[in-house]
Amino acid sequence: MTAQEVRLCGLLLQEHFGEVVEKMGTELLRSGALNLRALAHQTSTPLDLVKKSLCVLVQHGMCVFGPGRRGPGGPVEYTANCERILYMLRYPRYIYTAKSLYGDTGELVIEEILQRGQMTMSSTVRTVADRLTHSMEDGQSMEYSEVITAFTRLVETHFLQRCPPVDSMGTAGKASSGSSDASAVPQPARPETHPDCYLIPQVCGDEGIFWQVNFERFHLHFRHQSIISAVASKLDPTSSEIVRTMLRLSEVTTPANTAHTQALSANEIFRALPVSYNISRPILDQYLTLLVDDPMEFVSKTGDSGGGMYVVNLHRALANLARVTLESVVQERFGSRSARIFRLLLRKRHLEQKQVEDFAMIPAKEAKDMLYTLLSQNLVQLQEIPKTPDFAPSRTFYLYTVNQLPTARLLLHNCYKVHTHTHTTNTHHTHYIQRVWISTVVLFITLFVKVMCCVDVCVNFCVF
Amino acid sequence: MAGRGRGRGRGQLSFSIEAVGIGKGENLPPSTVQPTQLFPPLEHKPVPLQTSEEAEYMLALKQEFRGAMKTLPFYIRPAAPKKDVERYSDKYQSTEPSDNTIEWTPDWKRLPKELRIRTKRPPSDKNPVIPKESKKPRVNKEEIIRKLETLEKKEEEVSSDEEEGEKKKTEEEEAEGEEEYDEEEFEEETDYIMSYFDNGEEFGADSDDNMDEAIY
Numbered sequence: 001m002t003a004q005e006v007r008l009c010g011l012l013l014q015e016h017f018g019e020v021v022e023k024m025g026t027e028l029l030r031s032g033a034l035n036l037r038a039l040a041h042q043t044s045t046p047l048d049l050v051k052k053s054l055c056v057l058v059q060h061g062m063c064v065f066g067p068g069r070r071g072p073g074g075p076v077e078y079t080a081n082c083e084r085i086l087y088m089l090r091y092p093r094y095i096y097t098a099k100s101l102y103g104d105t106g107e108l109v110i111e112e113i114l115q116r117g118q119m120t121m122s123s124t125v126r127t128v129a130d131r132l133t134h135s136m137e138d139g140q141s142m143e144y145s146e147v148i149t150a151f152t153r154l155v156e157t158h159f160l161q162r163c164p165p166v167d168s169m170g171t172a173g174k175a176s177s178g179s180s181d182a183s184a185v186p187q188p189a190r191p192e193t194h195p196d197c198y199l200i201p202q203v204c205g206d207e208g209i210f211w212q213v214n215f216e217r218f219h220l221h222f223r224h225q226s227i228i229s230a231v232a233s234k235l236d237p238t239s240s241e242i243v244r245t246m247l248r249l250s251e252v253t254t255p256a257n258t259a260h261t262q263a264l265s266a267n268e269i270f271r272a273l274p275v276s277y278n279i280s281r282p283i284l285d286q287y288l289t290l291l292v293d294d295p296m297e298f299v300s301k302t303g304d305s306g307g308g309m310y311v312v313n314l315h316r317a318l319a320n321l322a323r324v325t326l327e328s329v330v331q332e333r334f335g336s337r338s339a340r341i342f343r344l345l346l347r348k349r350h351l352e353q354k355q356v357e358d359f360a361m362i363p364a365k366e367a368k369d370m371l372y373t374l375l376s377q378n379l380v381q382l383q384e385i386p387k388t389p390d391f392a393p394s395r396t397f398y399l400y401t402v403n404q405l406p407t408a409r410l411l412l413h414n415c416y417k418v419h420t421h422t423h424t425t426n427t428h429h430t431h432y433i434q435r436v437w438i439s440t441v442v443l444f445i446t447l448f449v450k451v452m453c454c455v456d457v458c459v460n461f462c463v464f
Numbered sequence: 465m466a467g468r469g470r471g472r473g474r475g476q477l478s479f480s481i482e483a484v485g486i487g488k489g490e491n492l493p494p495s496t497v498q499p500t501q502l503f504p505p506l507e508h509k510p511v512p513l514q515t516s517e518e519a520e521y522m523l524a525l526k527q528e529f530r531g532a533m534k535t536l537p538f539y540i541r542p543a544a545p546k547k548d549v550e551r552y553s554d555k556y557q558s559t560e561p562s563d564n565t566i567e568w569t570p571d572w573k574r575l576p577k578e579l580r581i582r583t584k585r586p587p588s589d590k591n592p593v594i595p596k597e598s599k600k601p602r603v604n605k606e607e608i609i610r611k612l613e614t615l616e617k618k619e620e621e622v623s624s625d626e627e628e629g630e631k632k633k634t635e636e637e638e639a640e641g642e643e644e645y646d647e648e649e650f651e652e653e654t655d656y657i658m659s660y661f662d663n664g665e666e667f668g669a670d671s672d673d674n675m676d677e678a679i680y
């Protein structure tokens with residue numbers, strides 16, 4: 001959690017929940033876990049406001065509470081979750097995805113639950129039906145059953161999940177009936193571990209059963225979408241359809257962060273393909289072979305039973321996509337020759353200055369210049385390999401290298417910084433423009449009044 | 465070891481420059497003597513923003529979401545700063561809800577007990593103001609309750625007396641309606657005499673002779 005992320009979280013909290021919650025949130029992010037009194041003292045805010053803000057943060061899942069350092073006897077401690085606050089950036093995307101998958105009803109359900117953090121099924125259904133009825137023509141009204149169907153489908157595909165049960169002290173209830181170690185601190189149960197996580201209750205008697213948006217499922221969906229669009233742009237739409245079918249078949253069964261999906265046989269894929277594409281069995285086999293042979297390694301073959309067992313390599317595909325993104329960033333910022341050097345370093349891992357010049361076929365002076373620019377921007381790192389234990393510079397190899405993961409994280413933080421700055425500039429401009437507008441309007445009004453007075457005087461004069 | 469070389473000769477570096485790649489006699493770029501510019505000139509212009517329909521829709525969703533969040537009770541505004549002088553209008557203008565209220569009801573079972581904010585019951589107009597619970601022991605509480613009951617009974621008696629008194633007066637003397645008004649005046653505690661206001665009871669009591677004048 002860097003200072004940049006904390007600043008962005010503060011901005012997001014301020015926009016959505018106001019200044020008080022922003023102060024509480026940033027204090028919690030900076031100081032780690034705090035109890036109520038310490039938080040009130042450090043932010044010099046009245047206790048009631050602190051309590052209200054904490055209620056808001058916990059309601060939206062951005063803050064968790066648990067027994068503190070002194071154990072179950074001591075005061076409850078609150079911890080803010082930076083990642084969860086940053087998910088607020090993606091809310092429009094979640095809502096748009098729900099709309100594209102489940103129509104307007106689904107869109108409104110997700111929007112309501114995102115606005116309120118947690119909701120019971122009955123209150124969601126009621127609110128959404130009312131909103132839809134308002135937007136329809138007179139005389140028509142939205143049936144509750146339609147909204148319930150949309151809600152059920154969202155839960156079945158795991159886009160919504162139940163909130164994990166919590167006991168009043170703050171330790172989340174243990175879902176499993178396994179014996180717990182008396183000395184161990186109880187960990188908050190993840191919502192997935194609860195057996196009834198995706199069970200729909202009766203509409204009438206569902207007090208106390210709250211639903212929240214399952215962000216991980218949405219992220220999985222986005223990852224799949226990016227893989228499918230990458231396949232479509234690299235190969236052709238038919239192969240992207242095949243990959244989409246494979247991913248759809250393994251959506252609910254694959255846990256969130258596995259390296260590949262479950263193995264699917266070619267027969268299964270053939271049966272599940274959409275009919276409109278008219279792909280015959282031999283053509284499907286050809287496409288699958290093409291996908292397997294592609295250097296981006298989207299799909300690989302893991303067996304021969306059932307006409308061939310195929311898996312989608314999620315991790316490898318995403319790593320390749322990240323690498324391609326890095327390369328394109330370098331290309332757009334520094335030009336195609338620097339991009340050539342960058343790609344070279346990615347492929348060859350460690351190279352000396354001389355080798356870079358030779359392999360990239362760029363004259364020495366320019367290659368040096370570009371390498372130093374990349375180095376100063378932290379996209380490329382220097383690795384020292386000493387020949388002698390005293391690291392004397394004349395007797396050390398200096399190798400240029402690219403570390404993909406830190407570089408990707410650096411770019412991500414740059415994006416956060418850009419977001420913060422754009423937002424600040426935007427608010428500044430809005431206020432500036434508002435002030436300018438108001439002063440202009442005032443100016444016009446005074447001028448108008450003056451003109452009218454003059455006209456009045458002239459008219460009177462003419463009358464005389 | 466690195467310190468020993470210092471001060472012996474200017475221009476002598478601890479490593480050979482060839483190793484870094486700078487050849488002999490080569491033109492080096494001029495050394496910078498000031499910090500870099502705040503906005504250096506951009507050689508490669510950035511790629512234009514995506515303006516697909518999807519992006520526009522998501523932008524609209526974002527604006528709508530932010531607007532909606534400002535109206536929800538989760539948007540907490542700090543308490544309004546106290547004005548310098550207590551104004552008369554403060555009594556009649558409704559100020560923002562005080563710190564003691566929370567505008568939505570979360571499920572208190574899912575939150576730690578210390579976060580629970582008790583809301584004060586609003587005092588009702590007819591009954592006397594409910595006294596605050598004192599921290600005194602129970603005995604005093606019961607005394608207070610007993611006192612309240614006696615007070616209530618007294619009030620009932622007084623009001624029933626007043627009602628009887630009013631009935632008698634209306635039966636006997638209708639002309640002296642002003643005395644009723646006096647009592648009402650005391651009851652309602654306003655600064656104005658009741659006869660100042662026209663209840664509209666006399667409307668229509670005027671004769672209907674002047675039909676050519678419009679009746680408003």
